[in-house]
Amino acid sequence: MGTELLLGQITDTNSAWIGARLAETGIDSLWQTKVGDNHARIVDALRTALRRSDAVIITGGLGPTQDDITREALAEVMGVELRRDEEVLERIRKMFAGRGRSMPESNARQADVPEGATVIGQRRGTAPGLICPVGEGKVAYAVPGVPHEMAEMLERAVLPDLRSRGGVTDVIRSRVIRTWGEAESAIAERLADHMRALDEAGPGAPTIAFQASGIEGIKVRLTVKAEPAKADAVLADEEAAVREVLGDVVFGVDEESMEHAVGELLKERGFCLGLAESVTGGLVGSRLTEVPGSSDWFQGSIVSYDSEVKFDLLGVPRGPVVNEATAEAMARGARRLLGADVALGVTGVAGPAEQDGRPVGTVCFGVDIQGEVTSSTVRFPGEREMVRQFAAISLLDALRRRLLGAPVSGR
């Protein structure tokens, strides 16, 4: 909901996420409506939605300001009054106190609950969610519009409640196999025979779909509809079959990112890693340290954006800096300075202008594993930020392949 969505000032990612989760949970989702921050129109939208559907999920409008009016609209639709919930209020006060501040008076409104509604206790933000019974066995759920607060409450309270009300038993589960280094069409061709066999196996067999996710590679999505106990076993078998076909272009599953894959390999081998970054400006170190526990295998990074830092600190020979010799020297310098077993160097041209006569998108990678140094060069498509992102994941993939003993692919 919200005027900002209607005006296109913010793009709505919540409804696609909720739609996907409802589908996976086995609940039909037939309508989505956006409406501005206007009491009469919100009430009209809720009444229309409840006429057509058994359940309605509302996002947003639970904040502390005057244009947050979901609570009032729900109370009107339910035909009840709002009542201030002392327990909710106390939780809001405590949240502010935990940050060393006192609660502004306006936040007290967030503790107003329509009579007869059940509160979904707030864990991340100050707004609680609401489960509102609305006659004829129907229900309206209200959750905050902030995506991570919305998602947490949906998973914790809304989806379980919906499944139990709807008597849903089959679930739709899916698993995403993540790859780097080959185009979607090449992966599709390699899996063509296998997919034909699944088609012929008929209903109950898993299905495969491809999803190009740009800077994070090609995703292969396996989906199955079955009883919860059976679904996971089918997916595990199918994952094994797809991995067998695709081999080492697969770096992970579901939320396993490239940095997770690299971290696991480093841990297994007892290596610690250092970086020398130029074109990526710190992005590779930033991604690696998103992984909890990365301090076990990550030493640090020398972000040598200015050439003088490459020469003075990393010991790169003076001269042009977008070439494999520089990437190798950067990796060697990082290994020495950071006291690492393994080090990576990356230098390139993100744009907008070319550099050292090398066109935008040119990136050179160096990998130093205990003194054995290799390098490679790739030219990426796209603009500045895309080049940087491609460079970061490709650098990590180059290390992954060296650690696996696999050949380093161009892209």
Add this chain to the structure above:
Amino acid sequence: MGTELLLGQITDTNSAWIGARLAETGIDSLWQTKVGDNHARIVDALRTALRRSDAVIITGGLGPTQDDITREALAEVMGVELRRDEEVLERIRKMFAGRGRSMPESNARQADVPEGATVIGQRRGTAPGLICPVGEGKVAYAVPGVPHEMAEMLERAVLPDLRSRGGVTDVIRSRVIRTWGEAESAIAERLADHMRALDEAGPGAPTIAFQASGIEGIKVRLTVKAEPAKADAVLADEEAAVREVLGDVVFGVDEESMEHAVGELLKERGFCLGLAESVTGGLVGSRLTEVPGSSDWFQGSIVSYDSEVKFDLLGVPRGPVVNEATAEAMARGARRLLGADVALGVTGVAGPAEQDGRPVGTVCFGVDIQGEVTSSTVRFPGEREMVRQFAAISLLDALRRRLLGAPVSGR
């Protein structure tokens, strides 16, 4: 429209774009609905929409396949039959001929037009648009779902028709003022008097709305409805008025990020910047180097994730490392190693576990401007990635405030 949208398989960008263009064109846009490829539900959605509004824009469902049923639904709502339009048919045939192919028979359906509707000739794809009068002076527009076909028809036919039917001359323009360092409720309280004055000024006065964008701070959106010539002047005055009230918590306008603000200040003062990052792992350098031209004022970063790197390379005295003395020593070390005028140090606990007896979320900042070093400590809420993101923008804000000569705020 479309089942794929409801399932979250594709994200809807059309409705945000249309919403923004309607707003800019001065047409109130009050509702948006998504519905699956089902005749009865589409008809219901159209009837509901036409009851509430004077005009409805429908996207998608004009293709050649069986699930493209917008034409049939419109004919039912209008109470008329579909008639094949020979001129449209001929244009589709020619499009295929132009690509050296003959038209598949299924595409003939795209030439079916509800009686009484006006055709918007297709220029980019094979689907024409439709302008459908629907009683009581109301109107429904149908355009293709493919974004660039939709946009072209909207600009060429739909928006001009809407403006002329509505007798619209005003446009709606908005501007976003970006802040860091205060909660939404605190900013709302500071602007309360000013907003009351705007309310009392009545129609024609700008309006103010707040938007919490999490890791990027609180946005204050100014919106005005006026003749095109006047709108920009009103916004400029209003921006000045809000900046006057909010002072130095404002770091930018519209797309200006914190790193842009810092880059501009460094350029103005002729300073170049170095970093020593621990808890952020390279994130600050990565954000700064997203800015094109950052090589003019950014030297690099020493990402000293491991404590030994802090001691050996940056010269931090051995001991616990989550404290202001360490942040200061890191900044000094970075300034020296990177040959910078200005340097920042950041150390803290992102979690999952506490460190040196300091709880998760504790972050210390050091700022060294030509040898004058200051420091501060903040405790952030949230989990690992949120702490890192908050730390990055807060560190840059601390520098921005020092460069402006303003006090550094806690958050």
